[in-house]
Amino acid sequence: MGFDLTLTHSFGSFDLDISLSGAAGVTVLFGPSGAGKTTVIRAMAGLLTPNQGHIKLAGQDVFCSQKKINIPTHKRGIGYVFQDARLLPHKSVAQNLTFNCSAPIDHDLMERLGIAHLLARRPHRLSGGEAQRVAFARALMHARHMLLLDEPLAALDAPRKAAILPYLDQLKSKSALPMLYVTHSVEELARLADQVIILDQGRVVQAGSVFDVLSEPSCIPYLGVHEAGSVLAGTIMQHGNGLSQLDTAIGPLEVPQLSGLPGEPVRIRLLARDIILAKQRPKEISARNILPVTIEHIAPGRGPGAAVTLRARDTKLLARITQRSRVELGLEPGLQIFAILKATSVSRGSVSY
Amino acid sequence: MPLRVKKALRYFKQVAGLALILLTSLPAQATEPLRIFVAASLAEALMEITQDWPGQVLISSGGSGTIARQVAQGAPADVVFLAHPDWADWLDGQGLLQAGSRAAPIGNELVLVGPADAPPLTSLNLEALQNRLGPNGRLAMGERRAVPAGRYAQDWLKHKGLWEGLQTRLVETESVRSAYWLAARGEVPMALIYRSDLVAAKGAVAEIWTIPAAEQPQIRYVLAAVTERGRALATSLASPEAAQIFTQFGFTVAR
Amino acid sequence: MLTEETYTALMLSLQVSLVATIAALPFALYLAWILARRDFWGKALLSALVHIPLVLPPVVTGYLLLLSFGRNGWAGNFLAEWFGITLAFRWTGAALAAAIMSFPLMLRAIRLGFEAVDPKLEEAGATLGLSPLGVFMRITLPLALPGVLVGAVMGFAKAMGEFGATITFVANIPGETQTIPSAIYALLQIPGQESAAATLVLWALGVSLAAVIVSEWLARSMARRIGKGGSHGI
Numbered sequence: 001m002g003f004d005l006t007l008t009h010s011f012g013s014f015d016l017d018i019s020l021s022g023a024a025g026v027t028v029l030f031g032p033s034g035a036g037k038t039t040v041i042r043a044m045a046g047l048l049t050p051n052q053g054h055i056k057l058a059g060q061d062v063f064c065s066q067k068k069i070n071i072p073t074h075k076r077g078i079g080y081v082f083q084d085a086r087l088l089p090h091k092s093v094a095q096n097l098t099f100n101c102s103a104p105i106d107h108d109l110m111e112r113l114g115i116a117h118l119l120a121r122r123p124h125r126l127s128g129g130e131a132q133r134v135a136f137a138r139a140l141m142h143a144r145h146m147l148l149l150d151e152p153l154a155a156l157d158a159p160r161k162a163a164i165l166p167y168l169d170q171l172k173s174k175s176a177l178p179m180l181y182v183t184h185s186v187e188e189l190a191r192l193a194d195q196v197i198i199l200d201q202g203r204v205v206q207a208g209s210v211f212d213v214l215s216e217p218s219c220i221p222y223l224g225v226h227e228a229g230s231v232l233a234g235t236i237m238q239h240g241n242g243l244s245q246l247d248t249a250i251g252p253l254e255v256p257q258l259s260g261l262p263g264e265p266v267r268i269r270l271l272a273r274d275i276i277l278a279k280q281r282p283k284e285i286s287a288r289n290i291l292p293v294t295i296e297h298i299a300p301g302r303g304p305g306a307a308v309t310l311r312a313r314d315t316k317l318l319a320r321i322t323q324r325s326r327v328e329l330g331l332e333p334g335l336q337i338f339a340i341l342k343a344t345s346v347s348r349g350s351v352s353y
Numbered sequence: 354m355p356l357r358v359k360k361a362l363r364y365f366k367q368v369a370g371l372a373l374i375l376l377t378s379l380p381a382q383a384t385e386p387l388r389i390f391v392a393a394s395l396a397e398a399l400m401e402i403t404q405d406w407p408g409q410v411l412i413s414s415g416g417s418g419t420i421a422r423q424v425a426q427g428a429p430a431d432v433v434f435l436a437h438p439d440w441a442d443w444l445d446g447q448g449l450l451q452a453g454s455r456a457a458p459i460g461n462e463l464v465l466v467g468p469a470d471a472p473p474l475t476s477l478n479l480e481a482l483q484n485r486l487g488p489n490g491r492l493a494m495g496e497r498r499a500v501p502a503g504r505y506a507q508d509w510l511k512h513k514g515l516w517e518g519l520q521t522r523l524v525e526t527e528s529v530r531s532a533y534w535l536a537a538r539g540e541v542p543m544a545l546i547y548r549s550d551l552v553a554a555k556g557a558v559a560e561i562w563t564i565p566a567a568e569q570p571q572i573r574y575v576l577a578a579v580t581e582r583g584r585a586l587a588t589s590l591a592s593p594e595a596a597q598i599f600t601q602f603g604f605t606v607a608r
Numbered sequence: 609m610l611t612e613e614t615y616t617a618l619m620l621s622l623q624v625s626l627v628a629t630i631a632a633l634p635f636a637l638y639l640a641w642i643l644a645r646r647d648f649w650g651k652a653l654l655s656a657l658v659h660i661p662l663v664l665p666p667v668v669t670g671y672l673l674l675l676s677f678g679r680n681g682w683a684g685n686f687l688a689e690w691f692g693i694t695l696a697f698r699w700t701g702a703a704l705a706a707a708i709m710s711f712p713l714m715l716r717a718i719r720l721g722f723e724a725v726d727p728k729l730e731e732a733g734a735t736l737g738l739s740p741l742g743v744f745m746r747i748t749l750p751l752a753l754p755g756v757l758v759g760a761v762m763g764f765a766k767a768m769g770e771f772g773a774t775i776t777f778v779a780n781i782p783g784e785t786q787t788i789p790s791a792i793y794a795l796l797q798i799p800g801q802e803s804a805a806a807t808l809v810l811w812a813l814g815v816s817l818a819a820v821i822v823s824e825w826l827a828r829s830m831a832r833r834i835g836k837g838g839s840h841g842i
Contacts, residue, residue: 045735046734047731072740073735074734074735074736074737074738074739075737080732082728082732086728086729086731086732088729088747089729090750090751090833090834099736100737100738100746138736139735142735148735416797418796418797418798418799419796419797422796439799440799443800489679489688491697493779496780496794496797497782498794498798499780499793499794499796499798523781524779525779525780525782525786526775526780527775527779527780527793527794531776531779538674539679540674540678
């Protein structure tokens with residue numbers, strides 16, 4: 001199970017020339033508007049025929065300009081979630097889910113997506129968030145080889161988006177299918193991605209696991225200085241005093257209490273701007289997390305900031321400080337220092353499962 | 354009121370006044386043409402006859418029923434020339450015809466025709482007609498009640514005892530000219546039309562059976578003036594000189 | 609009020625108009641879909657071509673039909689020789705004339721119906737495993753149904769009133785090709801038949817108005833079913 005894609009396609013302003021592959025889990029295609037993300041995912045679905053290239057889905061050639069193969073969309077075994085829900089207005093929710101599909105409705109999935117009570121409704125009587133959740137379920141029920149999600153949350157306002165993200169975590173954990181997820185939201189990327197491919201101007205500028213890519217200073221321009229930061233995987237150890245203790249790749253961390261049970265996996269996002277660096281282990285400080293780290297690399301930014309790549313155990317961490325602090329502290333690669341992280345800076349919204 | 358609107362209004366008044374003067378003075382002019390509403394089959398003959406009339410004559414032709422209804426609704430006719438007395442009676446009954454102007458100077462004959470290359474029939478009976486019609490052919494004629502020629506055709510077929518047998522083999526048209534035209538085009542092998550149509554056809558259809566005078570229905574055209582101005586023209590059209598020209602077009606002169 | 613003759617003309621008109629509508633519908637659907645969804649060379653020309661009956665004098669259309677489908681016409685000859693079908697002077701010919709005359713109206717309404725269907729839903733249909741035909745049958749057509757219905761009823765009403773082309777092509781044979789308009793015309797050619805003509809006019813008006821009202825009601829209830837065309841996601 002997985003996909004391979006190599007294609008070139010002419011746009012008005014630039015050419016798309018791209019090669020990427022993905023396996024099980026969520027591959028996020030990230031980049032600014034007009035980078036070519038939508039072209040790639042539409043080509044994957046057969047909704048767009050690229051000028052040239054080769055697309056392989058679950059071991060089968062679905063497109064090959066050389067061999068003149070172009071399997072139509074309806075035979076590609078995909079599920080597709082569009083930016084707008086595109087529910088069939090003449091069918092009920094249940095009929096939309098089972099439309100052209102013999103599989104019975106999975107009530108557990110309906111519960112997880114919070115749409116079990118909506119099955120008899122007509123699409124025009126759903127809210128935007130509800131409609132999009134139905135669209136997720138429908139795509140999931142129709143997907144045999146792959147699930148394609150084209151900016152599925154972009155049309156929703158912030159509160160609806162926040163409300164739907166936990167459902168997507170559910171979807172991700174429930175489905176074994178490879179997913180290609182197009183977004184320009186760092187939040188969605190950090191929360192859902194296993195693999196990340198960053199596109200700009202029709203080219204792949206960065207690809208790899210979400211943990212590596214988000215700790216890469218060269219990605220900061222694409223993510224934005226306020227959004228940049230590493231993602232860490234961890235396990236809940238225990239709860240107490242309103243805090244949860246996590247075991248992560250960079251050592252134990254204390255964060256505001258989470259809803260998961262001890263032993264459950266979590267993912268947390270540490271924004272680069274929230275990490276404080278100190279040459280000495282600080283004493284009598286309110287911050288709960290003080291980690292010994294090694295400076296691996298320092299990349300000056302275009303403005304007053306500098307991106308510092310840290311290594312804690314075997315894991316990279318990204319911090320952002322001012323150039324001036326860096327000079328005053330005399331920070332250089334190879335130096336052993338301490339990274340300080342307030343427990344409260346790990347917000348609930350940046351935690352996922 | 355803005356000046357521009359005032360100016361426009363004054364201009365409009367002037368134009369309207371001028372138009373009113375022109376309109377009211379027109380009927381007084383001696384050059385006002387006479388209008389004559391005629392049955393379609395008469396149009397060509399009348400064009401020739403009215404050529405020498407010392408004034409302009411406009412000819413409007415159509416089905417007799419249509420013409421009569423138009424005249425009853427105030428159509429500007431000075432003279433009517435209809436293909437059946439019934440419609441003249443109908444107009445007379447409404448007091449629309451000038452008293453004493455009515456005349457029936459000409460008539461017509463029914464002819465059985467086929468396409469130009471059709472050979473004459475050797476005998477006239479149901480079998481001979483059916484043979485000529487073949488499996489799918491039809492006999493064209495005017496609609497049996499609405500078109501005068503159709504009424505005459507029906508009468509004659511009944512008289513010959515052919516009506517029942519041909520009931521399902523008819524094409525009834527909205528005018529006798531259409532029936533003629535279907536035969537000329539070869540769409541039907543036979544049609545019952547007027548002799549005047551046959552003459553006008555100039556060889557496009559061929560007479561395949563001559564209906565003897567004794568069997569001919571009484572076909573009478575009726576002429577009448579509608580306006581006082583039309584009287585002179587009506588009289589002229591009923592003259593022997595006019596009748597002379599009508600015979601050249603295949604019409605018969607009333608005995 | 610209903611003489612046997614009037615009844616015959618009424619029934620014939622209904623038969624002719626229904627057959628004309630049903631026979632024209634598949635062609636209208638196909639052409640409307642092509643015009644609404646496809647881009648191809650000569651599209652404007654095709655669109656103009658199917659509108660010809662709308663601009664041509666009906667008598668001319670009838671004349672052209674007779675030239676083509678008469679027994680000396682190429683199409684008439686072909687149909688007669690290969691299929692034994694005769695259209696000229698038959699009620700089937702009246703149906704053909706009515707179908708051709710009502711086709712542009714029917715096509716226009718159906719095309720508008722198709723154009724009102726969001727192509728994005730058709731795209732979604734493909735991702736749900738529907739072939740192009742499946743997309744048409746299960747998404748486009750059901751959603752365009754109000755437009756299709758309006759088109760069919762407009763076509764039917766137009767067919768009920770068709771006169772010029774019909775009388776030229778198939779003449780005015782009582783019981784065979786004398787539809788309501790032909791019968792009204794014939795009655796108006798006879799003095800004193802005004803009230804019989806008026807009866808027919810009322811019947812024709814009644815049938816056509818009833819069809820329009822019923823379709824209006826159906827189209828509205830259908831539109832309500834699909835949320836008046838407005839729903840999240842389209």
